[in-house]
Amino acid sequence: MIRRAFLALAAVVLTTVFAGQPSFAEDKFIVVQSTTSTQNSGLFDYLLPIFKEKTGIEVRVVAVGTGQAIKNAANGDGDVLFVHSKPSEEKFVADGLGVSRSDVMYNDFVIVGPADDPAGVAGSKDVVASLKKIADAKAPFASRGDDSGTHKAELRLWKTAGIDPDEGSGDWYRETGSGMGATLNTGTGMGAYVMTDRATWISFGNKGDYKVAVEGDPILFNQYGVILVNPEVHAHVKAELGQEFIDWVLSKEGQQAIADYKVDGQQLFFPNADKGSS
Amino acid sequence: MDSFWGAFSGALGLVIALDPDLMEIIGLSMRVTLTAVFLACLIGLPLGAAVGTFKFPGRALVAVILNALMGLPPVVVGLLVYLVLSASGPLGPLRLLYTQTAMIIAQMVLVTPIVAALTRQVIEDLNREYAEQFASLGVGALDRLTAMLWDARYSLLTVALAGFGRAVAEVGAVIIVGGNINHVTRVMTTTIALETSKGNLQLALALGVILLMIAFAVNAGVMALRASAARAAYA
Numbered sequence: 001m002i003r004r005a006f007l008a009l010a011a012v013v014l015t016t017v018f019a020g021q022p023s024f025a026e027d028k029f030i031v032v033q034s035t036t037s038t039q040n041s042g043l044f045d046y047l048l049p050i051f052k053e054k055t056g057i058e059v060r061v062v063a064v065g066t067g068q069a070i071k072n073a074a075n076g077d078g079d080v081l082f083v084h085s086k087p088s089e090e091k092f093v094a095d096g097l098g099v100s101r102s103d104v105m106y107n108d109f110v111i112v113g114p115a116d117d118p119a120g121v122a123g124s125k126d127v128v129a130s131l132k133k134i135a136d137a138k139a140p141f142a143s144r145g146d147d148s149g150t151h152k153a154e155l156r157l158w159k160t161a162g163i164d165p166d167e168g169s170g171d172w173y174r175e176t177g178s179g180m181g182a183t184l185n186t187g188t189g190m191g192a193y194v195m196t197d198r199a200t201w202i203s204f205g206n207k208g209d210y211k212v213a214v215e216g217d218p219i220l221f222n223q224y225g226v227i228l229v230n231p232e233v234h235a236h237v238k239a240e241l242g243q244e245f246i247d248w249v250l251s252k253e254g255q256q257a258i259a260d261y262k263v264d265g266q267q268l269f270f271p272n273a274d275k276g277s278s
Numbered sequence: 279m280d281s282f283w284g285a286f287s288g289a290l291g292l293v294i295a296l297d298p299d300l301m302e303i304i305g306l307s308m309r310v311t312l313t314a315v316f317l318a319c320l321i322g323l324p325l326g327a328a329v330g331t332f333k334f335p336g337r338a339l340v341a342v343i344l345n346a347l348m349g350l351p352p353v354v355v356g357l358l359v360y361l362v363l364s365a366s367g368p369l370g371p372l373r374l375l376y377t378q379t380a381m382i383i384a385q386m387v388l389v390t391p392i393v394a395a396l397t398r399q400v401i402e403d404l405n406r407e408y409a410e411q412f413a414s415l416g417v418g419a420l421d422r423l424t425a426m427l428w429d430a431r432y433s434l435l436t437v438a439l440a441g442f443g444r445a446v447a448e449v450g451a452v453i454i455v456g457g458n459i460n461h462v463t464r465v466m467t468t469t470i471a472l473e474t475s476k477g478n479l480q481l482a483l484a485l486g487v488i489l490l491m492i493a494f495a496v497n498a499g500v501m502a503l504r505a506s507a508a509r510a511a512y513a
Contacts (some may be wrong), residue, residue: 060459062376062457062461072364075365075366076364076366079364181476182474184475205476206479
């Protein structure tokens with residue numbers, strides 16, 4: 001009787017464990033190493049069903065920071081790289097790890113800040129001057145600090161402004177070492193300015209009293225690129241399916257789909273595939 | 279604290295609506311965790327029992343190591359399993375990265391030491407009681423282990439539940455080796471992490487409440503089974 005009860009328990013466990021495994025059966029899929037901004041903004045949730053409908057190819061997105069995405073792709077753990085840090089992407093191709101790089105779309109970075117605006121930068125269109133003001137006022141600034149595309153872009157801006165934010169590290173300059181959303185959660189929690197891509201900001205659900213403080217500076221431009229991982233380096237890369245995805249994203253139809261994606265009536269990404277590849 | 283109470287009504291709403299996406303995620307969570315705990319028990323129960331019963335040189339050290347491994351940081355386990363399963367790693371050709379199997383392996387690595395270490399303690403205590411009798415009856419080594427594992431089954435159920443608790447709540451390892459891919463490797467905890475990073479705190483908390491309810495249901499189910507089995511034993 002007792003044994004029977006235990007056997008029953010084992011049977012329940014086993015059926016739960018082995019029932020419904022068929023989700024593995026589908027083989028026509030690719031892995032895309034991408035960034036948190038494309039995932040958190042909901043772009044992929046919108047694009048990928050359209051692509052699958054047309055081609056039958058399932059796209060599995062691993063959304064991490066650009067730095068980690070590039071490393072994962074370099075290890076061969078992905079067929080396509082879809083990120084936003086042009087210098088690192090060009091290095092990836094130059095190192096022979098990727099086949100070629102194409103511009104896909106862009107959006108822009110903004111600096112968001114609390115309503116009381118302690119550094120007095122709200123409404124500015126000059127990001128370098130604004131960063132100087134923030135550093136002078138020692139107003140809290142939350143940085144990704146995770147080697148992501150956004151983090152690299154932010155560091156380039158500090159350099160342009162001639163400021164070494166590391167001097168304020170742990171004081172007014174706070175590196176969260178996490179993704180965009182997590183950094184926004186942290187930043188809004190401690191009243192810090194945060195540089196974020198506009199797409200993540202618009203779809204972010206925990207804004208509190210935060211507003212866009214600095215926007216519209218041409219150097220805040222944020223270009224996304226797409227690269228096929230080199231099948232000569234990693235033989236298992238699904239080059240054909242991956243290329244099919246890239247071709248579609250760069251096609252008129254794919255570009256239109258990117259332009260069509262809106263949150264609260266606002267377009268998040270602006271397709272610009274024709275502007276050349278390298 | 280609107281969002282706090284909102285989370286509970288939100289959780290209730292999601293459960294009542296039987297949202298298909300949510301059901302898929304719950305199913306995936308349960309499949310991964312239960313498989314991992316089941317396999318961890320297959321290894322951990324005999325291993326712990328053997329260390330608890332037999333005397334061999336370095337036994338105390340093994341016990342300490344098992345106990346220490348209970349504190350394995352999930353992120354480190356995730357990283358190790360990633361490096362092993364990565365296309366550039368030793369098991370790369372198996373193509374297991376970003377699959378449920380990879381998540382099961384990571385959770386197994388986390389849970390097996392817990393099951394083994396707690397089993398060792400339970401069986402060691404029992405062995406102290408039984409050793410003399412075993413010796414006088416001349417019971418063989420294997421029979422000793424099975425007899426004690428069977429007699430300690432109720433305590434060992436709790437051991438398995440401790441392993442289940444660790445596995446079902448874990449996010450650091452599965453998000454690295456699973457990749458949190460929608461419909462493939464997205465489970466409860468990685469969904470909660472994703473929704474938190476999207477700033478959807480209320481939804482994230484609602485999902486947390488649901489996860490807690492599932493853990494409660496699993497524990498209650500096992501305890502009920504145990505109670506009815508115990509009643510049957512004395513009937």
